[in-house]
Amino acid sequence: xxxxxxxxxxxxxxxxxxxxxxxxxxxxxxxxxxxxxxxxxxxxxxxxxxxxxxxxxxxxxxxxxxxxxxxxxxxxxxxxxxxxxxxxxxxxxxxxxxxxxxxxxxxxxxxxxxxxxxxxxxxxxxxxxxxxxxxxxxxxxxxxxxxxxxxxxxxxxxxxxxxxxxxxxxxxxxxxxxxxxxxxxxxxxxxxxxxxxxxxxxxxxxxxxxxxxxxxxxxxxxxxxxxxxxxxxxxxxxxxxxxxxxxxxxxxxxxxxxxxxxxxxxxxxxxxxxxxxxxxxxxxxxxxx
Amino acid sequence: xxxxxxxxxxxxxxxxxxxxxxxxxxxxxxxxxxxxxxxxxxxxxxxxxxxxxxxxxxxxxxxxxxxxxxxxxxxxxxxxxxxxxxxxxxxxxxxxxxxxxxxxxxxxxxxxxxxxxxxxxxxxxxxxxxxxxxxxxxxxxxxxxxxxxxxxxxxxxxxxxxxxxxxxxxxxxxxxxxxxxxxxxxxxxxxxxxxxxxxxxxxxxxxxxxxxxxxxxxxxxxxxxxxxxxxxxxxxxxxxxxxxxxxxxxxxxxxxxxxxxxxxxxxxxxxxxxxxxxxxxxxxxxxxx
DNA sequence: CACTATTTGTCCGTATGTATG
DNA sequence: TCATACATACGGACAAATAGT
Numbered sequence: 001x002x003x004x005x006x007x008x009x010x011x012x013x014x015x016x017x018x019x020x021x022x023x024x025x026x027x028x029x030x031x032x033x034x035x036x037x038x039x040x041x042x043x044x045x046x047x048x049x050x051x052x053x054x055x056x057x058x059x060x061x062x063x064x065x066x067x068x069x070x071x072x073x074x075x076x077x078x079x080x081x082x083x084x085x086x087x088x089x090x091x092x093x094x095x096x097x098x099x100x101x102x103x104x105x106x107x108x109x110x111x112x113x114x115x116x117x118x119x120x121x122x123x124x125x126x127x128x129x130x131x132x133x134x135x136x137x138x139x140x141x142x143x144x145x146x147x148x149x150x151x152x153x154x155x156x157x158x159x160x161x162x163x164x165x166x167x168x169x170x171x172x173x174x175x176x177x178x179x180x181x182x183x184x185x186x187x188x189x190x191x192x193x194x195x196x197x198x199x200x201x202x203x204x205x206x207x208x209x210x211x212x213x214x215x216x217x218x219x220x221x222x223x224x225x226x227x228x229x230x231x232x233x234x235x236x237x238x239x240x241x242x243x244x245x246x247x248x249x250x251x252x253x254x255x256x257x258x259x260x261x262x263x264x265x266x267x268x269x270x271x272x273x274x275x276x277x278x279x280x281x282x283x284x285x286x287x288x289x
Numbered sequence: 290x291x292x293x294x295x296x297x298x299x300x301x302x303x304x305x306x307x308x309x310x311x312x313x314x315x316x317x318x319x320x321x322x323x324x325x326x327x328x329x330x331x332x333x334x335x336x337x338x339x340x341x342x343x344x345x346x347x348x349x350x351x352x353x354x355x356x357x358x359x360x361x362x363x364x365x366x367x368x369x370x371x372x373x374x375x376x377x378x379x380x381x382x383x384x385x386x387x388x389x390x391x392x393x394x395x396x397x398x399x400x401x402x403x404x405x406x407x408x409x410x411x412x413x414x415x416x417x418x419x420x421x422x423x424x425x426x427x428x429x430x431x432x433x434x435x436x437x438x439x440x441x442x443x444x445x446x447x448x449x450x451x452x453x454x455x456x457x458x459x460x461x462x463x464x465x466x467x468x469x470x471x472x473x474x475x476x477x478x479x480x481x482x483x484x485x486x487x488x489x490x491x492x493x494x495x496x497x498x499x500x501x502x503x504x505x506x507x508x509x510x511x512x513x514x515x516x517x518x519x520x521x522x523x524x525x526x527x528x529x530x531x532x533x534x535x536x537x538x539x540x541x542x543x544x545x546x547x548x549x550x551x552x553x554x555x556x557x558x559x560x561x562x563x564x565x566x567x568x569x570x571x572x573x574x575x576x577x578x
Numbered sequence: 579c580a581c582t583a584t585t586t587g588t589c590c591g592t593a594t595g596t597a598t599g
Numbered sequence: 600t601c602a603t604a605c606a607t608a609c610g611g612a613c614a615a616a617t618a619g620t
Binding site: 026027030031035036037038040041042043044046047048051052055059060061216217218219220221222223224225228238239240241242243244264266269270271272273274 | 324327329330331332333335336434438439440505506507508509510511512513514516517518520521526527528529530531532533553555558559560561562563
């Protein structure tokens with residue numbers, strides 16, 4: 001992780017320890033290469049380079065203030081023309097990820113520093129406050145849909161002519177968009193929910209009041225590209241990656257009482273699993289093989 | 290799901306039930322629209338259309354034998370020129386997802402039916418076989434990196450001059466790309482790993498042999514956009530959403546013994562969590578509020 | 579202060595790819 | 600299929616700003 005003027009920078013090579021600039025150069029030589037790009041892809045080269053550089057910055061491989069290699073150097077490292085490199089760097093600048101100045105170079109911009117939520121579902125009682133208090137809810141839509149018109153109907157195991165209570169909300173973290181949440185509840189359970197209720201009370205409380213207290217839950221976690229609607233609500237670009245958490249909650253009798261679809265900004269929310277025990281962890285290890 | 294000559298086709302509208310062709314037309318009218326394309330994106334329009342149609346086919350929204358709308362119709366639905374639609378359909382044909390015949394139209398090809406893996410880490414001993422036997426591993430890279438040159442070093446809590454054993458692999462499911470896996474192991478633990486070992490044995494076995502049997506694991510799950518390299522390996526386009534699972538494994542003494550970064554195709558892998566108990570589930574419910 | 583090396587900005591001409599009608 | 604327009608990518612050239620000598 002080379003920093004612009006960091007005389008304490010270390011490296012594996014003793015020769016590089018003395019010279020921080022050489023250490024930084026070594027870092028980029030190792031990190032960037034022409035085979036990170038693919039001519040066969042329909043995506044333009046400048047955007048592929050943009051993706052690589054953005055990843056380096058967002059994954060904190062280089063810190064704010066770091067001087068990126070010059071256009072000439074990147075031209076050599078990626079084996080493309082200078083115009084192509086320039087365009088990639090300009091896209092980074094347009095996204096405020098770097099700042100560019102003639103004669104000075106391209107410098108990694110300071111972090112926006114919006115805190116990240118790490119939701120762990122094995123000890124969430126503690127992070128409950130972090131999650132519940134620092135974040136706000138915005139009610140976007142309330143309405144009804146036919147079970148037959150929505151994939152939610154079959155997941156909740158309802159006949160096609162049944163009605164579903166549908167709520168769309170947005171969760172904010174420190175005033176910044178965090179998640180886009182769609183909740184489906186069977187009409188008979190949601191009959192007593194008023195708009196006021198939905199806007200101000202938790203669904204957990206409402207479900208308990210309706211005599212449909214959740215007893216178990218099942219979740220599927222995956223990644224999706226942001227569709228225009230949620231992209232606008234979450235202030236990301238269309239097709240940006242989002243973490244999707246689909247959850248079905250059932251009551252003590254096993255009847256599905258709620259389906260929720262949550263779309264989370266990955267830069268502000270991570271799903272955390274810890275203390276995987278040995279038995280599970282053997283599975284986890286195998287899955288990573 | 291309209292099928293070419295399926296008189297039993299159903300729809301939410303009674304009027305459409307009588308005419309299967311009208312029902313199919315209605316399906317496509319609802320499913321496709323110009324909003325699904327983004328002129329502002331660097332990805333060419335023909336490829337965006339290709340992605341949309343491929344998704345429709347691979348998600349089983351239409352079955353094999355289904356007649357796709359003609360080029361004229363797609364030209365209208367997507368609001369692009371006929372040549373652009375033609376190119377998208379030709380790419381689908383090149384991928385053997387459809388067959389095209391003059392005068393007949395474009396027909397969805399029989400399924401290769403790539404199953405989806407649902408990795409649940411609470412009962413993985415059973416799906417262990419599913420995961421271990423049905424999938425294959427390809428070794429892409431083996432090498433060493435300096436801890437200081439990689440973010441992995443600090444995560445494994447190693448000094449900057451320490452060495453890391455780095456392995457890049459690809460996991461295939463039924464011959465199709467499933468995951469791109471990068472594994473970092475401290476050099477002292479990995480000293481006994483040969484290339485043969487890495488290519489044919491599980492890391493779990495190798496770690497146990499090296500006296501660094503994993504005892505606990507911690508995971509972070511998030512979504513990222515595919516970089517060019519992993520996009521090529523996973524056969525997705527650059528910037529496609531991928532599920533990222535970062536995992537640190539520690540031995541009984543708490544020392545980190547391995548860091549693995551897994552990038553999974555969301556259409557072939559989902560992280561599944563079930564049987565969330567009441568205490569956890571109250572937290573889960575709140576997080577979704 | 580000038581001089582120089584470095585770095586980004588701008589412009590040209592050309593070839594190919596993308597998209598329209 | 601053709602003609603047209605714009606985007607992408609290349610190589611090259613020169614100008615303008617910056618930092619160090």
